[in-house]
Amino acid sequence: MNAAIILRTFLLFICVPALCCLSACSSQGEKGEVVVYTSVDDIFARPVAERFQKLTGIKVRLVTDTEETKSTGLLNRLIAEKDRPVADVFWSGDPVRAAVLKKKGAAAPYKSPAARGLPEKFSDPEGYWTSFSTRARMLIYNKQRVPAEKRPASIFDLNDQRFHGAACIANPLFGTTSMHAAALFQVLGSERAEKFFRDFSENGGKILASNGDVKNSVARGTCLAGLTDSDDVNVAISQGLPLGFVFPDQDGMGTLLIPNCAVLIRKAPHEQEAKRFIDFLLSPDTEKLLAESKAAQIPLRRGIKGPEQFPPIEEIKTMDVDYQELAGTLEKIMNGFLKEWTDKNS
Amino acid sequence: MSLSALVLERPGRWRMTGLLSVACIAFLPAVALLHAAMQSVSSDLFTRLQGFFPLLVKSILICLSGAALALALGLLAGIFYTLYEYPARKLFMFLFFLPVMVPPLLWAVSMNSLASFPGFTSFLYSGRTAFILITAMVTFPLVAASTIAACSGLSASQCDAVRMAQGESGLIRLTARFAMPPAAVAACLGAFLMLSSPGPAMGLGIKTAVSEILVSFSALYDMRLAALQCLMLSGSTLFLAILALTAAGRRSMELLATSSRPVQASYHRSMSAAAILFNSACSLLLVLLPLAGLLFPALSRPDMQAISTTLSRTWGYTMFYAAGSATTATILGFMTGFFMGRRPDTRLAGMVCLLLIFSLPAALTALGFVYAGTRTPAWADFIFRGPMAVCLAQGIHLFPVPAVLAARFFSQMPQSWSFAAEIHGISLGKFLIRVLAPLASVFIMTGFLLALLLSAADTGTVLLIHPPGAQNLPLAIFTIMANAPESLVAQLCLLYLVSASALFFLTYKLWMNRRT
Amino acid sequence: MKGIKGFELENVSRVYGGKTVLRDISCRIEPNASWGILGPSGSGKSTLLRIMAGLEPPDQGKIFLDKRLVSRDGAIEVPASKRQISMVFQDLALWPNLTAEENVRLGLGKDKDAARKAMESLSMCSISHLAKRYPAQLSGGEQQRLALARALAARPAYLLLDEPFSGLDMEIKSNIINKIKVLTAAHKITTILVSHDPFEVSSLCRRIILIDQGEIVESGDFKTLMQNSKFPLLRAFRDCLHSLHMEIKG
Incomplete structure (x- = not known):
């Protein structure tokens, strides 16, 4: 029995790390x-x-x-x-x-x-x-619960009474939503952008964990409309989820790419x-x-x-954003309004 | 000249020095990074920290609630397992281990999908309740395993004596008191693990201290703020740990079993029935329902090609990382237990150290490795940049788990064993190999298995330091889950769970299912 | 170097966490006799035995063994394994993962004849037929014999017994004590028994040291002390024997 234990101990403490070392050595940089x-x-x-x-x-x-x-x-x-x-x-x-x-x-x-x-x-x-x-930032809505004539056409529609308590976005401190927020501050100016976010929370808008959650939430009908990315939309549609999509603000500031x-x-x-x-x-x-x-x-x-x-x-009206400046704008609002707004509402 | 076995019983500075060395190994990567981040701390940082403190308190309370639930349930499950025979006893225990095998973030995904159903699941599996449940799910097996390992030190005669004097309820009370210190420490470890794990909070959309650190770190790219927040998190944990250990220390005088007849599980009509009921309720609430939420989409037709390419790409590294991390954790853990010995001062110092390490966000150690990798010569790449780095970083983060078990073993071991070895001139090495290692094997393997499961399910460390092209399966699931079909994610999760269970069984059969 | 063979203790003291467990102990334990160290629980007798064995150092004082200085003032000069002693512990200290034979053999080190000596020792203690059993598979008396077999296998000059008979019934206790008497006499082994039970000491030892609260109260020939001593343990034992109309034979 002791021999078996020594063998097992050997296997556990010597062979496993040795294999790791070997694999580590084999994974060092190769040419090509x-x-x-x-x-x-x-x-x-x-x-x-x-x-x-x-x-x-x-x-x-x-x-x-x-x-x-x-x-x-x-x-x-x-x-x-x-x-x-x-x-x-x-x-x-x-x-x-x-x-x-x-x-x-x-x-x-x-x-x-x-x-x-x-x-x-x-x-x-x-x-x-x-x-x-x-990719494009898109408005999505639940096709079974929102008739075509009432679908959102602008991101400002998320703050409309018809989506009271039923609109959602992903956490604006992360990913593409954060970039969208920065773009809004750049294009609308601080005052109007801040108003947009305040109106969103006053209208009972929800902050979800991710764009994927926005997609799922709207597809399940927990929310009626939301903002997400075009790749999420495409995946959702290919999965047969009851989602409709809109390139937002085609009559206004345009869609963020x-x-x-x-x-x-x-x-x-x-x-x-x-x-x-x-x-x-x-x-x-x-x-x-x-x-x-x-x-x-x-x-x-x-x-x-x-x-x-x-x-x-060429057929999409795009938001006129200075992409070089976007990171700077984001940094500013992250350490200011956006962080405070998210802290308050999530 | 060989070392004497008496070393095991001797006090001395070497124990503290040993503990300090292990602590240095564990803290060094994180400390180096924190030091670099703290080079220029500006005054506005402190004003920004003000909002963090209430959040920290809230997070600690939530995690401790989950840990308390896990402690109550896990302690009882471990006691039932030790004392009574009942149908499907081992199956239940295996079921309880399933939640540890899955990255906690995926449980958040599962809870989100359960929350969409009407009825009690929507209440139980959403928001803070869901977070508490995930904490309990992950902590429960740690507590149960620690209880079972601790109870192996109970002697049958002690149990018989209590059974005769106070009946079954008295026996359960005695066993609970006996196993409480390591079980409570395991519960704290679980709480701290969740306190430093950002996935579930982010997945459930609730704000916790670590998700706030993540915001500073990942969204604001403010390493200094993140570093200070990490320090606050660790400081609070340390404070709580010292408080808890001082309180527990007075009550944790170990009952040293002098008989070599260990307690045996036996059939008892009403207690066995109670055990089945209790285990069924726990498995339903903490395992089966969340599992259903996770695996339900797996029922659709599998995409065999996607599954096979993902598996062939990842299975080797999954095994490497899990085994390597568990080995590192076990070695470090047993070294720590050895240095802690049975003296109260070294045990307290060791425990504080362990809890502190566990409370450091895993990402901090991982980034410390990345940081060290850029500042060391190329020959050190196999440590900081190869698959070994993943094993070391995860091992360093997880070694408190085997260390708790090791500490229990070394404090529980009768002094006279080493005295007898010394009298007969048996060297320390021979004594360790021939006597202690086999006797500790149950503790070693329990620690190894727990570390194996926790490391296999960890994605944070692997994501940050895995060598390019060397993903493990959980990380692959993690990176495709946003846009891959739900069915593929669920099927991969299922496969992962099956493989992890197989590995668990294999290890169990190889090492633990034997009697001396 | 000191003048006598056997143990010689000079002003030995030991303190645990501020509490003095042994205070200025000085005594001589001559070889080729059986010695008992008798005292109530907590009197420091087991500590004294462990210090004599070299398992812990005295905080102050010197210990000589067969004219050699073996321990002094916080240091162990000669390790336990080099003192030609063996010990049977109160909890027997049998290693539970080893069979009876392995328990004895491991204590014999690299001796080429270890296997033979181990079996011989097991036979001496009449448990050779249990060689392949684990300690947990043995009865209390058998475990006791195994511990004795392990202690005797190395042919020590001194056998230290730290309350090894507690928990045994009278018959088994008597059997084992007789066995020890026979074996130690045959192999010229000096026995030092630590106990709180005057019966055990009277059965095995001719000379005793009475210890209380870390100090030697009396020492000398057991029979003489039995008649004159005011030591409570001995007095109680004497009263007990009187009530049974019995006396200790030389």
Whole structure:
């Protein structure tokens, strides 16, 4: 019996850590690979990475995150690693995180030749981040409980009496909702933006944990209308949930677009491969791929066929946002009104 | 020259030095990060901290409510398991362990879906009640396991004596008193685990201290504010821990079982029936209903390709991380227990240290590893940047669990064993291998299994420090759950639960299901 | 180096948490005899035995064993394993995960003949047929014999017994005491028994040290002390014997 115990102890305390060490050694940096951190959802990012790997033979090591689950985030990991980074590329789901990386000194400028045809207003003029395919912030409503003529057309409709106690948004301190809030402050000005949020809470609007919860809550009928992202909407519709969607404020300030961004990491261990990956991300092929995927991303380039359920970008009235300044605006309201409002109402 | 077995009974500075060394290993990553963050603290930070304190108090109260519920139920479940035979005894115990195997965030998802049904579930499984229930679900098995492990030190004759004098209720009271100190510590550990785990609060949409730290950290990118908030969280935990341990210390004089005849579970008509009723109610409330909310969507047709690619990508790392973290936690835990020994001062110091470590948000240790990884030479990457980093960081966060069991073992061990070893010239090494290790194996394996389950279900640490391309299954579920079909997420959860259960069973069969 | 063989204690004191457990103990325990240390519970006799064994150091004072200084002022100079002593503990200290044979064999260290010696010792104590059983599978008396077998297997010069008979019935107790008498006489082992029971001491020991509240009250030949001592334990025992019309034989 004692021999058996010694054997088991050996297995437990020697072999397991040894295997870990072995695996650690085998996972050290290889040539012909690129390490990509992305805040884009795994199910959307992975097929793109696999396609790049297939086309170029360069192995993609992907680290995914999701804004939905409010993890402490890859962004903090990137910032912490900035003196000796592991990542080569950060594929951001929105321009704010990309701008934060630039501000924290973790990004390097790279003006990709593949960016030709992409509108410049969505990208950093110095080349620290370049935008491609976009999501849109959308109004959703429960089709079974809200008749078509009463559906919301503007985000201000969420504060209307007909959605009293039945409108919802995700926590505005996180993800795309926080970016939306910053955009409203930029476009409407502080006074009108603050009024919008105050009216929302006075009308009994609910703050939910995530965009996914907004989608589920509206689909179940717990809420009647809400704000979420176009990829959530597409997934919900493909699942057969009774949701209708609207590009908000087409007669007013327009719809907020949230483009993806490619960022080259400063001191990237595999710089050449990283640049090739960024070139691939910014190519028309990737825009097409993302349009066809369940993410239903709208191509920023004109002339590329977008997702069938959404109109092409040229037909959408977009919100006139200064994407370079958005991170700064967000930082200001996060430490001021938005934080206080969220604390008070959640 | 070999060390004497008498070392085990000797007081001395080496115990405190040993404890300090373990504490240094555990705190160093977090402290290094906090130090870096605190380099330039401005005065406005303190005004911003004012709102944090009431939130902290509220969070502690909520977590302690969950822990108290878990303590009441888990202690009784552990006692029933130790003293009585009843049908499906082991199955119930296995069921109670299921909640630990799932990342707490997923329970929040499950509760949200249960809350959408009308009736009592909507009340029970939403908001703060849901958070208290999740805390209780995660803490319950920790308490039950600690109770069972502690009760292995009860002798059958002690039980018979009480049974004759005071009947079954007296026996339950005695056993509860006997197992209370480690069970209460386990409950505190569970509470602190939840206090430092942001997922469930965020998932349920309620504000807690750690979700506020997350806001400072992830949304405001304000490391200094987050660092101060972390310090406040840890400081309050430390205060509570010292308070609780001082109160418990007076009552925790161990009854050292001098008989080598351990207590045996026996059939007792009314108590066995009560045990079944109690276990059924607990499993329904804390396991089966939440499980149904999580797994209900799994009933639809599976997407075999998505499942198989996810599994093939992640199963190896899932095993590595879980086993490696549990091993690290067990080694550190038993070292701590060894250093704590049976002296009240070292035990108190050790316990405070353990609770403090557990109360540090896991993300802080993980980011400490990232921070250290950028400041150490490339040859150290296998420690800070490989899969080993995940094992070490999780092990460091979770080692208080095996340490509590180890402390119990070392304080419960009769002094005369080491005296006899010394008289016969048996060296410390030989005594440890031949006598103590086999006797501690139940404690070691209970600690190992608990750490294994907790680490396998952890996503926060893995997310922050896993090497690129080396995801484990819970993290894969975590990162796809926002937009993947609900059925795929549920099916992966189901597969994960089945595999974790299989691993649990295998380990149990290999190590614990034997009698000496 | 001191002049006599056996134990010689000089002004030994021991303090636990501010409480003096032993105060200025000085005595001589000569070899080739059986000694009893008798005293009420909490009198410090077990502590004294552990200090003599080298399991804990005296806070003050010196201990000589066979003319060698073995412990002094807070230090153990010669470890227990090098003192040619064995000990049977009050709780027997049998290692529950080892069989009877393993319990004895582990105590013999790297001795090549360990297996043979272990079996021999078990036979001496009449439990060789229980060699493969675990302590939990033995009766109280059998466990006692096993503890004795383990202690005797190493052929010690001194056998220290720390209240090992408590909890045994009279018949088993007598049997074991007789066994110890025979075996220690045969192997010329000096026995030192610590007990609070004058019956046990009278059955095994010729010379006794009476200890109370950490101090030696009296010492000397058991029979002489039985007649003259005012030590409460001995007086009670004497009264008991008188009422039964019995007396201690030399």
